[in-house]
Amino acid sequence: HIYSFEPDERNFKILSEFVSKLPQEIKEKITPIKAGVHHENATFYMQGEGLGATLSAEISEQKIDVAAISDAINHIPTFIKMDVQTFETYALLGAMDDIISHKPKLAICIYHKFSDLWDIPLLLKLWIPDCKLFMRHYECTQEETVIYALPEAK
Structure with missing residues (x-):
């Protein structure tokens, strides 16, 4: 089952419309969730617009709900992919167990x-010491660097 978290109202609407047009056998395996991810269920506020937008506790017009992954899904995760704009460590904490x-x-x-460049791999090795870590970079600039953690083959 796929759980897709999207906190932005406009993007969530696009996601939901896309999923609704899929064939039934695919659609029933996808659950869009209108929330960001964090270590606990909370509310933040959007500051700025577009690529420069960030979330903070400072009140603004656009309220964003966040959820701990482990609290929001009802399946055992087999794959977690994250690109959550500085919230990666918090989101990982929400799925730690x-x-x-x-x-x-x-x-x-x-x-x-x-600091994510070393903090996140160290955190993952602390939690799952037998995993294999692979780092890949996909662009000419500093963006799009991903750490992959794969469980040790048994």
């Missing part, structure tokens, strides 16, 4: 904050 217990494959962006 599932990551430690079930060791899903992970693809986590590590370019939004400079």
Whole structure:
């Protein structure tokens, strides 16, 4: 089952419309969730617009709900992909128990904050020491660097 988190109202509407047009057998395997991801269920506010937009506790017109992944889904995760604009560590904390217990494959962006380059791989090795880590970079600029964590083959 696919759970797709999208906190932005406009993007969530596009996602929901796309899913609604899929064949029934595919559509029933996808659940769009109108929320961002974090270590706990909370509310933030959007500051700015477009690519420069960020979330903060400072009140603005656009309220954004966030959820802990483990609280929002009702399946054991087998693969988690994240590109959540500086919230990667918080989002991982919201899935920590599932990551430690079930060791899903992970693809986590590590370019939004400079410290993510080492903090996230170290965190993953702490939680799942037997995983293999692979880092890949997909652009000419600093964007699009991903750490992959794969469970040790048994």
